[in-house]
Amino acid sequence: MDSHFRGALWTILILFTLPHLTYNMLCPSSCLCNFRGAVKCVGDTITDIPKQLPVHTYLLQLNGTIMNVINEQSLANRDLLLRFSLTHSHLHTIHPRAFHVAPQLKSVKLSYNDLSTLPARVFSPMTTLEQLHLDGNQLETIAPDMFEGLVGLLDLDLNRNKLSSPSSDVFDKLSSLTFLNLGRNSIKKLPPTIFHSLTNLNQLMLYNNELEVLEPGIFDKLINLEELKIHQNYITSLSPQVFWSLKNLRVLTLSSNRLQAIPEKSFYNMPKLRKLTIYNNPLLSLPDQLMGHMPDIIDFYLYATNLTTVPGNLFANMSGLLRLNFHLNDHLRELPSDLFCCLPKLEKLSLRSNNLHYLHPRLFSGLTTLGILFLNDNKLQSLPDDIFQDLSRVVSIDLKNNQLMTLPGDSFLSNTALKALGLSGNPWDCTCSIRGIAKWIRHNEHVVLDRQDVICHSPTYQLLRTVGSLRDEEFNFCDTMTVTPSYFLTHKPIKTFHTTSTRGQTTVAASTTTPSPKTSTIIQGATQQSTTPSSQPSLHTTVLPTTLQTPTPTLPNKEFLSIPETPSPPFYEMLVIEQGPEFVHHNPHKAWVYVWFLPSDMTMTGLLMFSHILLVVTGLVLILGALFYMYRLNKTVNELKTECAHPPGL
Structure with a gap:
């Protein structure tokens, strides 16, 4: 019985280890081979695709090689190969028929090489190709028939090249495409019909280019688009209704452009939008009708602008908003009293580093779910008594680096969930009006995280005292x-x-x-x-x-x-x-x-008097010591002169 059991174990062991042994025997020295059929080769000794590979190789990855040419037969006899990548190498030439011998490929990645041109129709035989990455190369132009025949292509990455003006029909045959990345190129202008055949496109990346304008109708056919990134361009104006056809859009980034104004109703007809960024634009004003119905939006970024104020209904259609970043607006001096009226789910509000001098008493009254509030680095000189009264769930409030001289003692009594409060960097006036908040700080030291830096700036006899150290009896x-x-x-x-x-x-x-x-x-x-x-x-x-x-x-x-x-x-x-x-x-x-x-404090007076006497005595001792030293020096000099005038033995 035991011998039969041992035999069965040996059989199982051999069956499991045999594929590993076979693959290791066939795997080139500079490669790692997986028994499932994945091979990865790394090193500057690789000059071409290895000839001896496991028969069942379906994935071949070459990285960091000195290979600079893909020859006509480099991929020959690889009938089971489905995914091929040659990245971070010095590839600069591809034979026009290099991929004709591997039409079964579904993924080709040639990222971060030295490709400046590509042969016409070089990828055309791969009718089942789904993924093509040419990012990180030196491509300046793309021939109109470059992607001809790629009817099944889903993912095309042309990021980090030198493209400047792609032709209007370059993507006409890619009707199945769902992802297109044209970011980090030098594109100055896009033809208005360039994307009209991409009706299945979900993601379009146009960031970090040199676009100055978006042509009217350029996005009209992208009815399935969910993500559009146009940030970091030179766009100075938007055509009215340029985004109106994007009814399924979820992410839109327009930040870091040169927009000074945005047309009315620009963001209408986008009910599924979840993230919108228009920060880092020199915006001077916003129209009263800008945002349409956006119940699903959770992130909005509006900062680093030249706005002095905003319409009171700006966020009225954003009932699902969770995070609002409305900061770094150097000219923003005031906010409408009802600006945050309709944000019942807001969790984070950042108003830091604006130029706010005053806040309306009911400004935050509708933010019952707010957890984090940044008001630091403004010009606030005072706060209404009950401005934080309705923020029952707030956990963190930052008031650092304003111009606050005092606060009502009951400012934070209703904020029972508060765990972090910043008050430093304000010119606190430690007179009678500070009594209430000083007492609150003493009783809530664990909440005021920067309490050691909450310092009295006036009157002079209280300078550099912490507000929390002020005692009731002093008032x-x-x-x-x-x-x-x-x-x-x-x-x-x-x-x-x-x-x-x-x-x-x-x-x-x-x-x-x-x-x-x-x-x-x-x-x-x-x-x-x-x-x-x-x-x-x-x-x-x-x-x-x-x-x-x-x-x-x-x-x-x-x-x-x-x-x-x-x-x-x-x-x-x-x-x-x-x-x-x-x-x-x-x-x-x-x-x-x-x-x-x-001060009538006798101890302090005595200490000052003793210090004064000690300094006077020390000065007298130093003067006497100097006189004695001069006397001794003079005597020594006279003795030396006498010896020099009457040397011994003369």
Whole structure:
């Protein structure tokens, strides 16, 4: 039983290994052979197609050879060969009958060689040929009968050649063609009927040429076209309705041309469109009627233009849009309030690197599915309180590199899914108005990924502090009431200064010890008047015209400045408080009076004093050391002079 079992195993093993042994024995030294019939040969020792190949070879790939000619008999006796490629070699000549001996071929790839011309009708005998790649060569012209007889050709690649003006009938016999690549050539103009016989074409590549115009009717017969790429050309204008026959089109790229305007209704009658790019064109405006019904579109690219604004209904027919790239428009200053009204599925919106100064409060109200929002690198100086209120699914918001000085503290309270927020590169003003957002940042440090770079730019005493490091108690002075400064026209009072606030604004007010039954003060920025009962006689008060913001801690009631009977007008025209509470001096400048204070922190004061003394002592020590060094140097020089004048032994 065991011997029968071993015999069966040996038989199976021999049957499986025999094809491998046979193929390896017949495979040339510079090739790799597959028992299924695939052969790949690589190397600069190959000068012609190998003669000895496995009998059942159906795929032959030659790559990186020094073969430069395909002879009349190079492909002879290869009856089972279906796919042949000779690429990245130095092929420059093909015999006119080279493929007559292999009419059964279905695929021929001659990519990246040195072909500059091809014999007429060289491929004609291959009536079953489905794929022909001639890309990466030096072809300048194609004879009208070059593709005659290729009735079954589906895939033709002429990319990366030097074609400039193909004839109008060059593709007339290729009615079965589904893919045509003419990209990266030097084509300046295409005849209006050149594609009229390609009724089955699905993909047409015309990118990276020198086309200046698209002739009217050039695409009229391409009723099955699904992808049209015309980017990176010199197109300055479009004919009206040039795309109207492309009812099955899914991808259209018009980017990187020279379009300054687009005709009305240019993108109508394309209900199956899924991707549209018109970026990197010097567009100055867009018509109100531009986009037709496009429920399936998911990607739209409109950036690097000269647009200053766009029609409010631009995206109204794009209900299926998922990604909108509307950035790098240096002149785009404003957006219509209803621009994004009809995008219920939008997931990504990029408005970065525009010139936006203002956003309407309801601009994003319809984007309930938005996940990523880029607003960085604009000129935004402020944001409406509830602009992000409806973005319940937003995960990332980028506000970096704008001109924001503050944000409402509840700006992101409704964005419960938020995981990444960028706030750096803004000139944050760390006065009372920053209190709310500073508190939010402290409680959501994991969300503000760049929190270490969210830096105070004003006032001066807060410079280089991070907004997240500001504590609530530092804003206690913001909770008191603001009273405007006043001075008296009669009497000679002694005034006590204190600060109060109204909704984040603070001013310095002057109260007096002069008797008054009622002292009335006007609250700057408020509509109410407060009165304080007193047994003192009434005094006339004059309110200064300006309220001054004070970012300092609460100032204690302390008599530290005496006001003369006739006060100095410059001192009372404008008063700016920089720090408190210890008064140092004031400095009038252009009707402003800057009052400077030293911090009352004894530790800091002691450290500064110690540093000053240490620097003075160090300077004295260095001076004394220099004097001593000069004394020693002078003494040594005198001794040397004496020795030279009276040498020993004389």
